[in-house]
Structures are given as C-alpha cells and as structure tokens.
Amino acid sequence: MEIKQQIESLRKELREHNHNYYVLDKPTISDYDFDMKLKELQDLESKHPEFHDPNSPTLRVGGMVTKNFETVSHDQRMYSLDNSYSKEDLEDWEKRIQRVLGDVEVEFTCELKYDGASISLSYEEGQLIRAVTRGDGFQGDNVTTNIKTINSVPLQLKGDYPPKFDIRGEIVLPFEGFAKMNAERVANGEEPYMNPRNTASGSLKLQDSAAVAKRPLDCLLYGIVGENTGITTQWQMLDKARDWGFKVPTVAKLCKTTDEVMEFVEYWDVHRHDLPYETDGVVIKVNSLQQQDELGHTSKSPRWAMAYKFKAEQVCTVLNEITYQVGRTGAITPVANLEPVLLAGTTVKRASLHNADQIAKFDIREGDTVFVEKGGEIIPKIIGVDFSKRPQNSKPTKYINHCPECHTELVRTEGDAKHYCTNFYGCPVQITGRIQHYISRKAMDIEGMGSETVTLLFQEGLITNYADLYTLTKEQVTPLERMAEKSAENLVNGVVESVKIPFERVMFALGIRFVGETVAKKLAKAYKNIDALMDASEEELVAVDEIGERIAKSVVEFFQNDANREIVARLKSYGVQFELSAEKLENQTEKLKGLIFVVSGVFEKVSRNELKKLIEDNGGKVGSSVSSKTSYLVAGDKMGPSKRTKAETLGVQIISEDDFLEMV
Structure with a gap:
C-alpha cells in the first residue's frame, strides 16, 4: 500500500475506534491494540512529514506550549441564559412566548444543564479549525491546542455535515476522573482540587497541552449555530450532531406542556x-x-430558552465580622466574613450583604449563625438568620457613616440602595479601582498587568491615574517587588500595545458611571470621536438610542471635570484611539436614521447577521419583535406567520430582501 494511503487509512481507523470508545462508550478494540496502531501511525508520520495533518489522532497527546492565549471574536455571540426556580416562573415564560408567537403550538426540548466550562468549536469542511472559550460572550481565548487533546472532541467529522458552523458545549470533568486526579495529588503530597467545574475550567488555560492531555476531560455538545445548516428543530440538531461524531448527552426529552417539563425537572432533581x-x-x-428566530434575543439572553436551576445547596455558619468594600465608583458594599464552610464544592469565607437595607431586612448582626446558599450556585449569599442561636450580648448592626479607606462622609441619595464615598479623585481605592477597570480584559486588555500590580504602582507613587501608565519605563518597574526584568518588559509592552484598542472599548475603559460595554458602543457610534462627545449636552445625549437621563447626566458631569479632560488629552497624545477607525466609518451612512427594522426568515443574497449590520451601518435600529414603533419588517423565506400577522394588524410595511438592499 502506498505510504499516503496507509497513513490515511490508519487515521480513519483510529478516529472510528476513538469515537466508539470515548463517545459511544462501546470499544471494539483492546487498549493495547489501539496503542500499537497509534504508535505505527506516529512512526509513519515522523518519517513522512510531507503528509502532516493538523487534526491527526496522534496530536491528541499534546506537547505544544502556549504562552499567551490569543483573544478571538465569536462569529455569533455566546449568550447567557435567564434563570427560573419554580413552575410559576416557567409558566410566565411560556406566556411571554405565546404573546410573541400567537396562538400556535410550541414544543420544548429539555436537556440537563452540565456544570463545566463553556466552549465554542468551529468546523470548516468537517475539520476542527478553532476552539474558543466563552469569555465575555463576544470574544474568548483560543484554546484549540488544548481542546484537541480531549478524545471526545472530533477532529474530523463524518456524514452530511454543513460546510461551516460552530457548535457550543461544556468541557466537563467526570466525578470518577476527578476523584482519581485528587487521589494522585494527595499521594504526591499535593493539595486536592476543590471541585470538578473549576478544575475543568482551569485545565483549558494550562500552557502545556501535554498536561491537559493527562486530565480526563470530556466535551458535551448541545447547540449548533451557523447559516444554512439544514436543521429545523433543536431535537433534530441533537440527533444530527451525534451523527456527525459529537458527544451529545442522550438525557433529553421533547415536551408539549410545562407540566411535562416539570416532570423532567423533578425526576432529574x-x-x-x-x-x-x-x-x-x-x-x-x-x-x-x-420560532426561536421569531422570539429573538434580549441584550443578554435568548427569549426562546430558560434555565431551571435546581434548588441551591444551603448551609449554616457563623458571621464573624462585617467589613465594607469601596468600588471604583465610590459605591460601598458590606461584606460578611464567615467561619469557613464547604458549600456546593467550594469553601466559602465571604458573602455579599448588598446594602444597608438588606442588613436591616434580615436584622443581620456580627456573631449570628446565618443561612448561606449560592445564588444560581455561583455567588454566595446570606438568606436568613438562625435567631435561636443569636448570642445574648448581640447588638444591631450600625452601618458605617464614613469611607473605610479615606474617611470621607458617605452620601446616600433618595432612591439609591447604596451609600457612596464622594471623594472620587482622592480615595485611594477608587483611584486604583478605575485603573484596574481600565486595564481589564473587556476594556484595554493590557497584558502583563493585574490588580495587584496596579495597587503596587500606585503605592510606589508611579501612577495616580490611567494616563500615567503610558509614562512607565522598564527601569521604573523592574525594582518593584516580584517584578523580574522580563515581567517589567511585558508590562511596558502591554501598555504600548493597548493604543490599538478601538474607540468603543476605550470609551468603556474610561470608567464613566453607568457607561457599560453596550452604552459605550452606542456613544462611540453616535459621536464618532471623543471631541464631539465631550461637547454634547444632556439633551443631545438623551436623543441617542437607549441613552436615558441618568446616563446622559453622568457623561456630561464626567467631561465637565477638568481633571478628566486633562487625562483624555494626555491619552490622546500617547496614541490611544479616540475616534472610530476608518474601517468602521467606511460604508456608514445616516440613510436609515430614525427607522426601526425587524428582520425575520432566511435570506439569499446576504446572511441575516450581515443584513442587521447593514441596518446599523446606515443609522437604523434592529428591533427584536414587531411593535407599533417598527418601521419595516424585512421578510425572508420561512418567516414565522405570527410576525407577518402582527405587522399586518399594526400596519407595519413588509419588505423583501431586495427592497431593503435597494434602500441602502
């Protein structure tokens, strides 16, 4: 047999054995025979590098080292899910669905929510080309090398797969493998890992893929995104994904009513x-x-999906002390410092008390025995007090009057739940908090610098605001504690590289109160550059889509301050991007200004996402559902009947793809 054919035949055979063992759990060959065939392939590949295949089964052993994980944008955003905790929540959700879809039959698929690290796998022509962590939903880390070591992730698909698509799922660590890992750690005198989820998540960012290969990670898939996949239902999607070689859990149920959904929930609880x-x-x-397409998304979650969370684990422990944290905006957050207790797989020592009203509501005091649970099994919270165990000398909690950091008197405005330290430019924690926000991943994403480094630089008098970062030199940074020459060089280079960050993220990085990622993008797009924004009045800002009075007031106050204007001027002089790039401005017009479009169905000449981008690039707004404010409904093939009916009822003009393209 010709060498190339021999190599390809071995690869195909090993892929099939791999699928049978790790996905189907039905091995058809002994481990020894598999290892012998793998070794034969490794020998052939090493002698014939001209037949290299980036997705060969031999590469699952890892060995590549990744120093820095590249940040990659998701082709389609990875949304989070809304949570429900009762049948009533689900019934309310179903009513909202029916209001949008009208009087049509709705089926639901129920799948278990596996607790792991979210991942998005990209395939082209059946080959795995990229694996990206969820990150912030818009972008994540490229961890392809590590993911290729997970045996249940197919590197080459089989069957009638689409030419290009992404598939989403969870990287999990089975209990059995987790227990084995911990037994080995304890035997070696090392601390055991706390829980499978965090261990799975941490595994994805290990620099040596050979170390990842040694961990018994698994990958469970649940959702395909892409254009023209030929799939019409979620149930069909699960079946197709299995056919193509993915490990898709078989625990799922197709339901017609919320009663059937609750039966599934109660059984698996x-x-x-x-x-x-x-x-x-x-x-x-x-x-x-x-129907999913008709329902669309909110700014954070799909309207067509809901997570029903099992009842959170609850424990009792003693509240030793209440301390107070100051945020970068001056907001004060009381924190419960607890007697350490194991909760849902992690040791909990602290829990947020939110604000003074929350403390008063539960009458929470130091020395109390409190009930703690994890909200959504992520953030610990105190949900009550065991008054039968309250000490006799207990005294009501007296909320602080002054900032714990700079001793400025706290202010609480009417209607605001939190107290604030108003020493915005003098409170050390607020200063470092703003700089820490500026360097954070979603903002300027400065490599080589973390929160502790910022605090150290501030304490050493090297920085007092984020503009000072751009004056740092390697010579200034190297003598600092735990700062080697290479680390100092990386830090300075990271600051230099940050000038490439686009204007909309710079806007978010400035840390203006109430200006989150979405608002920052809206402002950058509306004003195009910082000078126009700095000169805008409250009235002009409120006219921008989704900018309310509170945001407008905060933006105007920020830029009225001479210190902030001086910082912006300095950042400009260092080359920070304070206007939309030529690429972003290209093809942008105001042709559709003031118009709201709802897009539904399948399109021929451009994809739905490209169509939505055209709307926004030309000054229009994309609506998620038809209402009296909708200007046009752009109707594609297979558009849902309820959207058409609602548009006709409200007198909303329905246009075709060609009609729209003519408009722009």
Missing part, C-alpha cells in the same frame, strides 16, 4: 446524583428554530 457529571439544572428550549 433527584436522579442527577446518579450521573457521572456535575449538573445544576435543566435547560428548556423552544424546539422550532423558526
């Missing part, structure tokens, strides 16, 4: 403990992809 993986709830999705 009890039986989840029999599963090999951690689960924390059930995900319920509208089955029809056409």
